[in-house]
Amino acid sequence: MPAGAETAFSMRGSLFRKNLLTALLLAPAALWLVVFLVLPFVAIAIFSVGERAPEGGYQAALTFAQYANLPARATAFWNTMVLAPVGAFACLIVAYPVAYYLALRAPQRWRLILLALIVIPFWTSLLMRTYAWMYILGGRGIPALLAYVGIEDLRLINTPGAVLLGIVYGYLPLMILPIYVSLERLDRRLLEASADLGATPLSTFIGVTLRLSLPGVMTGFSLVMILLLGEYLIPTLLGGGKVFFIGNALVDLFLQSRNWPFGSAIAITLVLVSVVVLIVANRISTRLSGARRVDLI
């Protein structure tokens, strides 16, 4: 046997071992994905081509009637498509200055404490934190205080403003952290160089700081936006259930009218929309940051 062939053979052997090792290492994660993501998704896909049983629930069928019926929830889709970007943008407006201060201005020894203060409330369930707002904004909260100074019968709860406040409050850490990370990695010498070359602080901020933090901004924006696409709790609790999002439509279809096939069709559509949003956001952030590959975290 020529010497070359032997080498190739043992190389193939080690390649095989390497692949096997990779497969074994990936197996737990893959199994997790199959059991908790792929299988439920397949179940929902099967439901979505079925029919509502006469007493509600699911009965087997092969029909696209549920998908044809999607326009019946057009308002809910529309409300969600407006809420998600507006909510994410409001979050961004509040989060950016905070992240900027944390990464570039806060004294080193305070930084960790301040970061912890942002993250700790996140350990409490969103439901609890939203309930707290119900009482702060409700008649015995801020309006009762304002009544002391003569502003009577002011209503804060169950307004669009209350919903927006709840969204910004609830999702703020998810926006602050990625922006903070991208600002923290910023090379300070670029800022000095920009100033040396005669740029004003404002144009340095726009041309250098903001520009280089865009990957973080896009990551935060898409994270918040994806979560908002499925949001139903905050509009129900702080909006009085008057504004109907696709999340609310899903809850009602499964728990009230028990039209599981239609609910499944909407869920599939929502997942597809989320995937499209993620892809678009990723493309934009790649382009903005000069065609560099951008990691999500």
Next chain:
Amino acid sequence: MSKSYRDGLPISPEKFVDQLMRLKRGSISRRDFLGLTGLGVATAVMARELGMMPTPAFAAENLGDRMSIATWPNYHDPQTFENFKAETGVAVEVNVFGSNEEMLAKLQAGGSGWSLFVPTNYTISTYKKLGIIEALDMAKLPNFDGSQEDARFTAEGTIDGTIYAVPKNWGTTGFAVNTKKLTKPMSSWKEFWDTAMAEGDGRTMVHDYQLTTIGNALKYYGYSFNSLKQDELAKAEELLLKVKPHLFAVSSDYQPSMRSGDAWMTMCWTNDGAQLNRDIPEIAYVLGKEGGEIWTDFYAIPKDAPNKPAGYALLNYLMNPKVAVKEHLANGAPSTDARVNALLPKEVLDNPILYPAADLLKPLEFGAAATLTDPGRAELMARFKAA
């Protein structure tokens, strides 16, 4: 006497931390630590409470250590379940719901985990048809006495001569008004909806529940509360869409908002009306003179109940008039059981919120089974909420 949660603790929090630090430093043993802090006793008590050691009285019949009940908000005297636990060792987990549809959805999906639940009259035939509730074994419910029940309210629990559900209480669906904020006297659903768009703008609540919200909109035009006729439902929808922008909320959890003064008027069930009026006298309960809903809530046991013995035991316990009377005093809805009524104080029996005048009761309708599963009403509700 103070009633702080600290009363009766085996050790004060300060002392507990002291001992914990000593344990950490290694100056006491683990066993001493458990003894000193009372954790050892607590573990033993927990073990008994959780049924790891059977309580003598019920040892013969194994009731397990816990069960779960599905019911409505503000609907029971919490003490009832504490007492039941003290007597039987069974801890009761209470789940509350906003609509019968939601209960049905959970039971249809299976694995609800409930051993007892509280469906409303018009849903029982559907549960039976779907085969998800038990035909009750009356031998296990010696405290129930059918001859003492008011047949007007209890008929729907019995199907083809078999008892599937026994009544908890009956009631009506009207509306509650804060008469300090809305001073004009009201007596009809027409006034309810008109006020919601005028003086009550931004302060009115309707249920997140198709049966009552659509039903009471139908009453605006004098149609049947249960109507499934397309043209009548279309009129109701028109009204609902017109009122929508004026509403404070679409929610069945209206007590907090009425109590805080954020909402001034809401669709309301008897028991909530009685509770609100008891605590805040200016909140009145009104029955629409056009009619509306009259209802009975029942107890039933799901076929897939994980702990049927405990479900029966709790149900039998609740059917004891001495227990039931406390439930009625806490919850405020009138009883169907003559034995309970005999025990209720006179001021409760004279309360017009609980026992409306005959001319107001007469036009009321029991919910119809068809509304529960009708897709038309469900879609109407979705359009109303999405608008």
